[in-house]
Amino acid sequence: xxxxxxxxxxxxxxxxxxxxxxxxxxxxxxxxxxxxxxxxxxxxxxxxxxxxxxxxxxxxxxxxxxxxxxxxxxxxxxxxxxxxxxxxxxxxxxxxxxxxxxxxxxxxxxxxxxxxxxxxxxxxxxxxxxxxxxxxxxxxxxxxxxxxxxxxxxxxxxxxxxxxxxxxxxxxxxxxxxxxxxxxxxxxxxxxxxxxxxxxxxxxxxxxxxxxxxxxxxxxxxxxxxxxxxxxxxxxxxxxxxxxxxxxxxxxxxxxxxxxxxxxxxxxxxxx
Amino acid sequence: xxxxxxxxxxxxxxxxxxxxxxxxxxxxxxxxxxxxxxxxxxxxxxxxxxxxxxxxxxxxxxxxxxxxxxxxxxxxxxxxxxxxxxxxxxxxxxxxxxxxxxxxxxxxxxxxxxxxxxxxxxxxxxxxxxxxxxxxxxxxxxxxxxxxxxxxxxxxxxxxxxxxxxxxxxxxxxxxxxxxxxxxxxxxxxxxxxxxxxxxxxxxxxxxxxxxxxxxxxxxxxxxxxxxxxxxxxxxxxxxxxxxxxxxxxxxxxxxxxxxxxxxxxxxxxxxxxxxxxxxxxxxxxxxxx
Amino acid sequence: xxxxxxxxxxxxxxxxxxxxxxxxxxxxxxxxxxxxxxxxxxxxxxxxxxxxxxxxxxxxxxxxxxxxxxxxxxxxxxxxxxxxxxxxxxxxxxxxxxxxxxxxxxxxxxxxxxxxxxxxxxxxxxxxxxxxxxxxxxxxxxxxxxxxxxxxxxxxxxxxxxxxxxxxxxxxxxxxxxxxxxxxxxxxxxxxxxxxxxxxxxxxxxxxxxxxxxxxxxxxxxxxxxxxxxxxxxxxxxxxxxxxxxxxxxxxxxxxxxxxxxxxxxxxxxxxxxxxxxxxxxxxxxxxxxxxxxxxxxxxxxxxxxxxxxxxxxxxxxxxxxxxxxxxxxxxxxxxxxxxxxxxxxxxxxxxxxxxxxxxxxxxxxxxxxxxxxxxxxxxxxxxxxxxxxx
Numbered sequence: 001x002x003x004x005x006x007x008x009x010x011x012x013x014x015x016x017x018x019x020x021x022x023x024x025x026x027x028x029x030x031x032x033x034x035x036x037x038x039x040x041x042x043x044x045x046x047x048x049x050x051x052x053x054x055x056x057x058x059x060x061x062x063x064x065x066x067x068x069x070x071x072x073x074x075x076x077x078x079x080x081x082x083x084x085x086x087x088x089x090x091x092x093x094x095x096x097x098x099x100x101x102x103x104x105x106x107x108x109x110x111x112x113x114x115x116x117x118x119x120x121x122x123x124x125x126x127x128x129x130x131x132x133x134x135x136x137x138x139x140x141x142x143x144x145x146x147x148x149x150x151x152x153x154x155x156x157x158x159x160x161x162x163x164x165x166x167x168x169x170x171x172x173x174x175x176x177x178x179x180x181x182x183x184x185x186x187x188x189x190x191x192x193x194x195x196x197x198x199x200x201x202x203x204x205x206x207x208x209x210x211x212x213x214x215x216x217x218x219x220x221x222x223x224x225x226x227x228x229x230x231x232x233x234x235x236x237x238x239x240x241x242x243x244x245x246x247x248x249x250x251x252x253x254x255x256x257x258x259x260x261x262x263x264x265x266x267x268x269x270x271x272x
Numbered sequence: 273x274x275x276x277x278x279x280x281x282x283x284x285x286x287x288x289x290x291x292x293x294x295x296x297x298x299x300x301x302x303x304x305x306x307x308x309x310x311x312x313x314x315x316x317x318x319x320x321x322x323x324x325x326x327x328x329x330x331x332x333x334x335x336x337x338x339x340x341x342x343x344x345x346x347x348x349x350x351x352x353x354x355x356x357x358x359x360x361x362x363x364x365x366x367x368x369x370x371x372x373x374x375x376x377x378x379x380x381x382x383x384x385x386x387x388x389x390x391x392x393x394x395x396x397x398x399x400x401x402x403x404x405x406x407x408x409x410x411x412x413x414x415x416x417x418x419x420x421x422x423x424x425x426x427x428x429x430x431x432x433x434x435x436x437x438x439x440x441x442x443x444x445x446x447x448x449x450x451x452x453x454x455x456x457x458x459x460x461x462x463x464x465x466x467x468x469x470x471x472x473x474x475x476x477x478x479x480x481x482x483x484x485x486x487x488x489x490x491x492x493x494x495x496x497x498x499x500x501x502x503x504x505x506x507x508x509x510x511x512x513x514x515x516x517x518x519x520x521x522x523x524x525x526x527x528x529x530x531x532x533x534x535x536x537x538x539x540x541x542x543x544x545x546x547x548x549x550x551x552x553x554x555x556x557x558x559x560x561x562x
Numbered sequence: 563x564x565x566x567x568x569x570x571x572x573x574x575x576x577x578x579x580x581x582x583x584x585x586x587x588x589x590x591x592x593x594x595x596x597x598x599x600x601x602x603x604x605x606x607x608x609x610x611x612x613x614x615x616x617x618x619x620x621x622x623x624x625x626x627x628x629x630x631x632x633x634x635x636x637x638x639x640x641x642x643x644x645x646x647x648x649x650x651x652x653x654x655x656x657x658x659x660x661x662x663x664x665x666x667x668x669x670x671x672x673x674x675x676x677x678x679x680x681x682x683x684x685x686x687x688x689x690x691x692x693x694x695x696x697x698x699x700x701x702x703x704x705x706x707x708x709x710x711x712x713x714x715x716x717x718x719x720x721x722x723x724x725x726x727x728x729x730x731x732x733x734x735x736x737x738x739x740x741x742x743x744x745x746x747x748x749x750x751x752x753x754x755x756x757x758x759x760x761x762x763x764x765x766x767x768x769x770x771x772x773x774x775x776x777x778x779x780x781x782x783x784x785x786x787x788x789x790x791x792x793x794x795x796x797x798x799x800x801x802x803x804x805x806x807x808x809x810x811x812x813x814x815x816x817x818x819x820x821x822x823x824x825x826x827x828x829x830x831x832x833x834x835x836x837x838x839x840x841x842x843x844x845x846x847x848x849x850x851x852x853x854x855x856x857x858x859x860x861x862x863x864x865x866x867x868x869x870x871x872x873x874x875x876x877x878x879x880x881x882x883x884x885x886x887x888x889x890x891x892x893x894x895x896x897x898x899x900x901x902x903x904x905x906x907x908x909x910x911x912x913x914x915x916x917x918x919x920x921x922x923x924x925x926x927x928x929x930x931x932x933x934x935x936x937x938x939x940x941x942x943x944x945x946x947x948x949x950x951x952x953x
């Protein structure tokens with residue numbers, strides 16, 4: 001609690017300072033990003049930014065470009081035009097591994113890990129550190145690293161499964177393992193693409209709880225569809241995307257009240 | 273000089289046609305079923321032996337083509353139903369299994385036909401050639417090969433793009449799971465495509481028999497040539513086969529003319545490896561979106 | 563108390579570097595193989611075979627390293643074996659010719675004379691120095707593998723494409739050797755330069771085998787091995803986890819080429835004959851099948867596979883069955899792929915694991931049950947339970 005309070009205060013201060021200097025100091029800044037795939041415009045002059053220590057929820061109907069945005073940020077695809085600046089560095093068009101080393105970790109929509117490796121090894125491979133081949137060759141696990149792996153495994157409640165191969169995990173456990181792998185890499189920014197899909201209600205609640213605990217000292221960008229989860233999680237700003245552009249941004253209550261959002265995203269229904 | 277060069281280009285064209293004929297069946301199988309058939313060379317060999325048998329019985333190449341198509345397609349059916357249908361999801365292991373099939377076929381043919389070489393004559397109409405340039409005759413049979421390559425290409429294009437079966441094939445190629453959900457029997461499509469590709473290998477054997485003595489080991493070099501055509505041309509588009517064959521055929525012929533055959537092959541191989549740095553999935557590769 | 567309980571669960575199951583029984587068994591095997599020349603003399607054909615098989619086993623190990631642990635299937639591994647073998651064979655032949663003049667009195671290899679050369683080509687003169695030739699036999703293939711890796715892996719070319727390209731590579735090298743017979747001996751290969759069959763060289767082969775086994779063991783069971791396996795399992799995830807996947811592939815490919823080259827170099831010195839077949843696609847694929855039979859992704863598998871398949875071929879070589887040996891190999895290919903994809907050692911390992919902790923499906927079922935129980939506990943009271951009828 002205290003740590004997060006300090007973190008929030010620091011974040012506020014840095015925001016205030018950047019405002020004072022007359023320019024932004026956001027962790028991630030996406031400027032005028034446009035992506036066209038075989039004639040279709042998926043992202044259209046998108047401007048978007050995340051501050052440090054923020055927990056940002058990204059909403060939007062199917063096809064709004066949320067996953068494409070994540071793919072652009074992590075270097076899976078190259079944008080047609082525009083710029084992505086992360087931590088003061090232009091990362092547009094870098095390779096995925098370089099972008100990871102810059103500090104962005106991404107969770108895929110479908111659980112994506114190393115099936116034959118044990119859960120422990122899955123986390124071990126993801127630990128932060130130099131990834132050069134020859135520096136890795138003689139590296140052994142230090143006690144500190146070992147402790148960190150176990151801490152993380154206990155954090156996501158997978159310590160009992162540590163020695164099982166990852167493909168024996170259930171779907172929900174796989175999602176948690178992937179989140180654990182991301183946390184292990186000490187990222188500056190965590191991108192979570194629908195981490196609760198395919199989970200039971202209990203699983204969703206636990207995942208939401210997990211994300212909140214992670215967000216205490218991480219910057220998180222979360223794509224989520226399930227409004228129960230969003231209500232539980234959205235403590236900071238929420239961004240709504242539509243047709244490759246940012247439609248609205250603000251607290252959850254503000255966004256929910258926004259007339260435009262109601263029209264395009266919720267149709268006639270409304271939040272339930 | 274220029275005359276010699278032009279005649280070399282023409283020879284290269286027929287080499288390209290041979291490569292295209294050999295590679296067509298492989299490209300179909302690899303492009304749609306995702307299987308590299310390592311027994312492809314042996315399938316061609318079986319087609320050539322079929323032509324030899326047809327020749328012994330008094331038929332010529334024109335008779336041998338449909339017979340070889342049917343015989344090798346049936347062979348493909350047996351291989352597909354017996355082995356490959358179980359391992360479609362493990363492409364590297366289909367490689368090994370089909371290699372095993374190739375070995376067995378080679379020994380089997382040797383047991384049946386003996387170790388001696390067979391010679392198949394070209395049909396009477398295609399004997400001789402015309403003098404295009406200079407004194408070097410250009411055999412009719414080489415022209416026939418170019419024609420066969422073109423016909424095979426257009427028939428295949430017609431089947432894939434103008435028939436109901438081709439529509440299903442294309443949908444399976446694009447999205448296997450979705451096609452399955454829409455009621456397309458993907459296993460049956462795979463089977464038929466494997467049969468068709470094998471049949472094309474049979475035709476290749478039948479038309480190539482007159483230009484090369486028929487032996488049990490004749491197929492391997494054709495097979496490797498076909499793999500290179502596919503690697504260079506890509507399998508996303510059937511135009512990859514003629515393009516790849518043309519580049520490799522002309523390249524090898526012209527370089528062989530300038531240096532020698534082995535240097536030509538080596539340089540073309542190096543060129544292919546450099547080319548796939550630029551086109552990792554071949555020139556007409558289908559770039560998959562993840 | 564609670565902390566202690568947490569500590570107790572923090573146990574990583576790691577295979578020990580070498581379990582005691584494996585050490586004892588290995589030492590015993592080495593002693594038996596190493597003492598063979600003393601027991602049966604150096605003229606025995608079996609002795610020749612043992613050294614040969616050890617070289618083949620190293621070759622299979624090099625294939626296992628890239629195929630089993632990094633997911634790269636090379637059908638041209640014999641290129642590296644063959645280049646290593648040819649360097650050593652050429653060097654030995656040149657040296658042999660200097661002390662054993664040909665029929666016409668020339669002091670350079672006979673096959674060069676037959677092909678119209680009048681003196682040793684200048685570019686081959688460095689090979690007179692045997693240690694230099696050995697270094698070249700190891701360095702050149704490794705460098706070639708590096709070049710190949712940079713060209714292909716950096717552009718995400720692997721899997722089937724890589725297999726086909728390596729196959730063609732090996733075929734072209736073979737044709738190259740046949741074409742330039744003045745320098746390579748062509749169809750006949752390089753023969754008649756003596757060999758090293760005997761106890762001292764057998765011990766060298768054994769020592770190299772052990773060293774390579776340990777190196778492979780070190781690479782596959784340390785952190786870099788975990789990374790390699792993760793690249794094999796899911797290269798996309800590894801890339802998004804910051805690993806330069808291509809560099810790891812290049813590294814393991816080079817190590818593997820080095821091993822294959824060393825195996826080829828020792829093979830040439832041991833057997834005393836090298837031919838174009840040792841660089842060809844058939845030999846490459848044979849190495850792959852040894853690995854597959856023994857069990858890929860296990861380190862003992864290649865040894866078992868090479869000794870078993872080659873030993874069987876030797877045992878049956880006199881009988882009528884020898885004519886159908888190729889058919890047997892073909893059936894073996896298909897059978898291994900269809901029925902024992904994990905190979906003999908891999909399947910054995912699976913059985914042991916099953917005996918210890920139940921099959922994968924059992925683990926899955928058990929975990930599903932636990933998850934299901936938890937889920938049921940979570941359900942608020944009054945909710946419909948399975949079996950309750952919906953009104």
